Amino acid sequence: MTTVEEHLLPSAEPVCLIDQNGVPHDHPSYRLPTKEALLDGYTQLIRGRRFNDQASALVRQGRLAVYPSSFGQEACQLAATMVLRDSDWLFPTYRDTVSIMSRGVDPIETLTLLRGDWHCGYDPYEHKVAPQATPLATQLPHAVGVAHAARLKGEDTVVMALVGDGGTSEGDFHEALNFAAVFQAPVVFFIQNNEYAISVPLARQSAAPSLAHKGIGYGVPGERADGNDMAGLLAVLGQAVDKARAGEGPQLVEAHTYRVQAHTNADDASRYRQDDEVTPWLDRDPIARLTTYLEQQGWLSSEIRATAEAGAAEVAAQLRDGLMPEPSVDPADLFAHLYASETQQLREQAAFLRDELAREEA
Amino acid sequence: MTHTKISMAQALNQALRDAMTADESVVMFGEDVGALGGVFRITDGLTAEFGEQRCFDTPLAEAGIVGMAVGMAMNGMRPVVEMQFDAFGYPAFEQVVSHVAKMRNRTRGRVQLPMVIRIPYGGGIGGVEHHSDSSESYFAHTPGLTVVTPATVADAYGLLRKAIEFPDPVVFMEPKKLYWAKEEVDLTEAQPEIGKAVVRRDGADATLIAYGPAVPVALEAAEVAAAEGRQLTVVDLRSVAPLDDETVCAAVRRTGRAVVVAEASGFASVSSEIVARVTEKCFHSLAAPVRRVTAFDIPFPPPKLEKYQLPSVDRILDAVDDLQWEDS
Numbered sequence A: 001m002t003t004v005e006e007h008l009l010p011s012a013e014p015v016c017l018i019d020q021n022g023v024p025h026d027h028p029s030y031r032l033p034t035k036e037a038l039l040d041g042y043t044q045l046i047r048g049r050r051f052n053d054q055a056s057a058l059v060r061q062g063r064l065a066v067y068p069s070s071f072g073q074e075a076c077q078l079a080a081t082m083v084l085r086d087s088d089w090l091f092p093t094y095r096d097t098v099s100i101m102s103r104g105v106d107p108i109e110t111l112t113l114l115r116g117d118w119h120c121g122y123d124p125y126e127h128k129v130a131p132q133a134t135p136l137a138t139q140l141p142h143a144v145g146v147a148h149a150a151r152l153k154g155e156d157t158v159v160m161a162l163v164g165d166g167g168t169s170e171g172d173f174h175e176a177l178n179f180a181a182v183f184q185a186p187v188v189f190f191i192q193n194n195e196y197a198i199s200v201p202l203a204r205q206s207a208a209p210s211l212a213h214k215g216i217g218y219g220v221p222g223e224r225a226d227g228n229d230m231a232g233l234l235a236v237l238g239q240a241v242d243k244a245r246a247g248e249g250p251q252l253v254e255a256h257t258y259r260v261q262a263h264t265n266a267d268d269a270s271r272y273r274q275d276d277e278v279t280p281w282l283d284r285d286p287i288a289r290l291t292t293y294l295e296q297q298g299w300l301s302s303e304i305r306a307t308a309e310a311g312a313a314e315v316a317a318q319l320r321d322g323l324m325p326e327p328s329v330d331p332a333d334l335f336a337h338l339y340a341s342e343t344q345q346l347r348e349q350a351a352f353l354r355d356e357l358a359r360e361e362a
Numbered sequence B: 001m002t003h004t005k006i007s008m009a010q011a012l013n014q015a016l017r018d019a020m021t022a023d024e025s026v027v028m029f030g031e032d033v034g035a036l037g038g039v040f041r042i043t044d045g046l047t048a049e050f051g052e053q054r055c056f057d058t059p060l061a062e063a064g065i066v067g068m069a070v071g072m073a074m075n076g077m078r079p080v081v082e083m084q085f086d087a088f089g090y091p092a093f094e095q096v097v098s099h100v101a102k103m104r105n106r107t108r109g110r111v112q113l114p115m116v117i118r119i120p121y122g123g124g125i126g127g128v129e130h131h132s133d134s135s136e137s138y139f140a141h142t143p144g145l146t147v148v149t150p151a152t153v154a155d156a157y158g159l160l161r162k163a164i165e166f167p168d169p170v171v172f173m174e175p176k177k178l179y180w181a182k183e184e185v186d187l188t189e190a191q192p193e194i195g196k197a198v199v200r201r202d203g204a205d206a207t208l209i210a211y212g213p214a215v216p217v218a219l220e221a222a223e224v225a226a227a228e229g230r231q232l233t234v235v236d237l238r239s240v241a242p243l244d245d246e247t248v249c250a251a252v253r254r255t256g257r258a259v260v261v262a263e264a265s266g267f268a269s270v271s272s273e274i275v276a277r278v279t280e281k282c283f284h285s286l287a288a289p290v291r292r293v294t295a296f297d298i299p300f301p302p303p304k305l306e307k308y309q310l311p312s313v314d315r316i317l318d319a320v321d322d323l324q325w326e327d328s
């Protein structure tokens, strides 16, 4: 028996098409992505992991002010952009640097915020990537607005809006889902449930059966996927994007993954969780299982491995070369870009600083 | 006499511990305040000592945290809540402005809200955007709120104890760049009164009026000025709402010149309020217009540029020099 509401509920289990041992599984609603898509996923994962490792190394060397690691969540972040067209939009959080970089944003500009020489380092219009949001869930109503405007303009844009498990507790998350549903805005809300909001475990965030269940109350279909299975993520997110594009309204997807490393380099995870909780997740690594599967299919040629490795080496070198030198900053920038036309008040303050710096130099 | 050398973070932790021991209606909650002990460790060990009922993590929603505190205060408890950083308190703004601030007035005094909202605030720690705001002026502008900010380790302890005992809601602003420096303190000594400023240094030539993170900078400037032959009084406001006009104006009348030092942007702020009041109340004692050293009227800059935004000893000394010591 199917009720009216049933299509709004997620699958009984997170969708998993390739399990942690690399074994493929059939699913009634989702098909395994093509060989090409999986090989592309592999290449991107290798590059994404290297980007993240290199950024983590650079923060330890003091080249970034702070770095929230994506380790273990790369499949989520990459699948989120792989299913998009260039004309679609991405609304990322502070953690989603791998996602941003994979949209084609310059890796150094991706890390400007975290290096601390400016806030948003890239042009959001160039690759249709909104500025990373640090105030949690605040980007979600914006995503709805971009999607709604696209519809009003007759464009078939889809907006991929990222949020963490913790962020789903904020009022803005709920308002965004409701608005999107009422206006049938083409947004895919994608929750990366990594089980933690800094130190606070999921159980303190929500008593719902899953975060994907949060959709039904708003009339938004929810689905859940294994967040470490690139194949399942591509299938689930791909279908969500297709539905949103086809005019079926907003979609909610929860990926179940895990924050393997501390919240940021400044966090000490040993204060709130045991190592033995982390260990099983290392066995569920998104790269290992996809590699196993591709090898078993005989698809992982040495050329593909070499291409992936070269891409990874290139991005790592870009980060090292770009981030090792001290960035040049211009104090005059402080007063730029605050209003469309400069105010007298700010002109005076800029002149004050110029004077002060000139006197210091003299 | 029980002197100990501790940091402001430790003093705040001790104040919470002592308040929770003294009064079992005191409860502490917020984001990451339990097992982690807060991202700044202000609540370190409280859950272990007092149990999960007395110090607990909430879902991640500031409006929910403050709103729940309102209800708990209505029902006989004394909640202390933590906003993780200055700018992350903004989702709770409606609760603070429409309910926390107005409850007593709306109900003709029948409902009181003895609650404390702790907010680590200000820059100087190299934080990326949204981690360095000075949000005190929004709260100070809101009738019904009491806004307090310590500048010393001893005051951090004493003011927080007083804030928790206070019958009205207190926004307790913690200058996060002062969290770690240690001072020798005696926690048993008399605690500062809410609403009363303190003269930190006496000097006959001019008065520096500062609060929170700007106080140590003002004191350092006074030290340098003294070496250069100018004696400065330094007033630490302790409370930015209500303002202690009496202490401020007494100092200004004695010295005839004044500079207000604040880390927040100057436009429509606590610092502009101080200038207005001093001008209104001490006009005939002033030998020069009151000057201000504040942040520029811009969003708080990224880490690599924040040094230009913060009040410095040189800026304070320049402002003092500008106080029309001679006819031009």
Ligand SMILES: Cc1ncc(C[n+]2csc(CCOP(=O)(O)OP(=O)(O)O)c2C)c(N)n1
Binding pocket: A095, A134, A135, A136, A163, A164, A165, A166, A167, A168, A194, A196, A197, A198, A259, A263, B031, B060, B084, B088, B091
């Ligand atoms: C409105 C708001 N409140 C608090 C914070 C501080 N904060 C930054 S990240 C974080 C945890 C977020 O957890 P989650 O949404 O699960 O994302 P994750 O960090 O796990 O990717 C918190 C509390 C914030 N950035 N914004």
Ligand SMILES: [Mg+2]
Binding pocket: A164, A165, A166, A192, A193, A194, A195, A196, A197, A198
């Ligand atoms: Mg999380």
